[in-house]
Amino acid sequence: MEAKHYDSIIIGAGPAGLTAGIYLSRAKAKVLILDSGVAGGQMILTHEVANYPGFESISGYELSNNMRKQAKNFGCDIMSGISIETIDFESDKKSLSLSGGKRFTSDTIILATGGRSRNLGVAGEDNFKGRGISYCATCDGDFFTGRKIAVVGGGNSAMEEAVSLTKYATKVTLIHQFDHFQAFQHAQDEVKANPKIEVKLSSKITSFNGDEKLESVTVENLLTHENYEIALDGVFIFIGYEANTDFLQGRCIALNDGQEIITDANMQTNIPGVFAAGDAIAKRYRQITLAVAEGTIAALNAMEYINKHKSTVSQPVY
Amino acid sequence: MVLPTNLKHVATAAELTELINSESNVMVCCGRMGPMCIPVYGIMEELQDEYTHVAFRDMMFDSPEASAIRNLPECRSFMGLPFTVYFKDGKVAAASSSIQNRQQITTILDRSFGNA
Numbered sequence: 001m002e003a004k005h006y007d008s009i010i011i012g013a014g015p016a017g018l019t020a021g022i023y024l025s026r027a028k029a030k031v032l033i034l035d036s037g038v039a040g041g042q043m044i045l046t047h048e049v050a051n052y053p054g055f056e057s058i059s060g061y062e063l064s065n066n067m068r069k070q071a072k073n074f075g076c077d078i079m080s081g082i083s084i085e086t087i088d089f090e091s092d093k094k095s096l097s098l099s100g101g102k103r104f105t106s107d108t109i110i111l112a113t114g115g116r117s118r119n120l121g122v123a124g125e126d127n128f129k130g131r132g133i134s135y136c137a138t139c140d141g142d143f144f145t146g147r148k149i150a151v152v153g154g155g156n157s158a159m160e161e162a163v164s165l166t167k168y169a170t171k172v173t174l175i176h177q178f179d180h181f182q183a184f185q186h187a188q189d190e191v192k193a194n195p196k197i198e199v200k201l202s203s204k205i206t207s208f209n210g211d212e213k214l215e216s217v218t219v220e221n222l223l224t225h226e227n228y229e230i231a232l233d234g235v236f237i238f239i240g241y242e243a244n245t246d247f248l249q250g251r252c253i254a255l256n257d258g259q260e261i262i263t264d265a266n267m268q269t270n271i272p273g274v275f276a277a278g279d280a281i282a283k284r285y286r287q288i289t290l291a292v293a294e295g296t297i298a299a300l301n302a303m304e305y306i307n308k309h310k311s312t313v314s315q316p317v318y
Numbered sequence: 319m320v321l322p323t324n325l326k327h328v329a330t331a332a333e334l335t336e337l338i339n340s341e342s343n344v345m346v347c348c349g350r351m352g353p354m355c356i357p358v359y360g361i362m363e364e365l366q367d368e369y370t371h372v373a374f375r376d377m378m379f380d381s382p383e384a385s386a387i388r389n390l391p392e393c394r395s396f397m398g399l400p401f402t403v404y405f406k407d408g409k410v411a412a413a414s415s416s417i418q419n420r421q422q423i424t425t426i427l428d429r430s431f432g433n434a
Contacts, residue, residue, distance in 0.1 A: 026412060037357065037360075037419070037420065038357060038360030038361055038363075038364060040360065044356050044360065045353035045357065046353070059322075059351065060356075061322075061323075062322075065324075068328065080364050081364060081420040083362070100411070115434070119325060129396030129398065129417075130396060130397065130415025130416025130417075131396065131415060133396055133398075134397070134398050135354070135417075136352060136353050136354050136355075136399075138352060138353075139350065139352040139353065139354045139355070139399045140354070140397060140398045140399060140416075143397040143398070144397070145332075168347055175350075176410065184376050192346065212332050212395040213395040217386065225364045233397075234397060242427075289359070
């Protein structure tokens with residue numbers, strides 16, 4: 001099968017990837033946007049976005065739809081639900097293939113793969129998802145009214161959600177692997193002041209147990225290595241986010257210790273012609289506005305790279 | 319009461335009954351506009367062109383009419399949104415709770431209704 005050529009292939013259709021697509025396609029570059037899920041990234045999961053300039057309040061779903069439509073209207077090809085089989089970043093002409101056999105080449109690649117909630121990776125976690133294990137207190141909290149639950153994590157989300165879940169649950173056990181919490185002090189104070197919350201530090205869940213639904217967890221005390229069981233109906237997991245860079249590990253793209261993509265101020269990675277933007281890059285703050293800005297920078301620099309390497313592409317129109 | 323998605327909606331229990339009696343293959347995602355539900359709606363939207371032999375619908379979880387889904391025996395152990403139910407010839411062929419990815423959904427679709 002012959003490979004179709006694009007000026008730029010963008011991997012990831014969240015706000016960074018879609019913005020890069022809008023800028024590049026508006027400059028008449030041929031752009032392909034690929035996403036392993038659905039367009040919108042983490043933004044589509046946000047119930048209400050109230051800090052995106054120009055919109056007093058808009059749902060993440062609507063904002064995602066608007067960005068996707070805008071990118072398509074400017075001429076981007078968008079493919080969702082794809083899985084990348086092979087990828088070559090280093091050659092002058094970049095190339096990749098998808099499972100199913102489709103092949104593409106490009107002058108530039110923009111990595112905008114975003115991030116995802118971390119799973120615990122403990123036995124039984126997949127089996128009990130939706131049957132006791134949840135990653136969203138707002139969505140599933142009311143299923144646990146009058147029941148005993150646990151919250152896993154030690155950051156702001158875990159603390160805030162543990163307090164919020166006491167509206168429903170009779171008891172919340174907060175389990176954290178370290179001997180201290182990472183959350184802001186005021187969040188910790190709220191937890192300590194709540195009589196429904198019991199804290200278990202230096203502890204981790206080693207298995208989820210039950211038949212049709214979750215009935216208990218096995219917990220290991222990491223100081224004494226003692227294992228014991230807690231009977232409960234639900235576990236909410238809030239252990240942070242991680243970059244979607246699994247497919248980059250062991251390849252030529254430089255990553256930091258947190259497996260985030262290292263870029264310079266131009267969103268250029270260590271490989272010429274390969275740029276990155278959004279939640280997958282090494283940075284402190286993760287916001288839609290920042291992803292949009294980084295997508296813009298990546299697109300403008302990709303355009304400059306394309307123009308240097310190819311005289312047939314027209315100049316960008318801002 | 320319907321969800322603000324791009325899918326076709328089921329608003330009442332009577333509509334659901336009529337749908338599953340008139341269509342051989344039906345997938346209904348019953349949820350809210352929350353982070354566990356929205357990705358499933360998005361995947362359903364994208365699968366509509368590929369799985370033309372399946373009727374894709376959503377239903378608002380908090381509507382009293384959605385008890386037709388919530389109270390199904392197949393959903394009795396569910397404690398996570400959305401409740402997604404697959405009907406084959408009017409009967410429940412499969413059901414899932416909480417967020418599902420595209421591969422999990424297509425696996426159930428293929429198993430329940432045959433390949434696209």
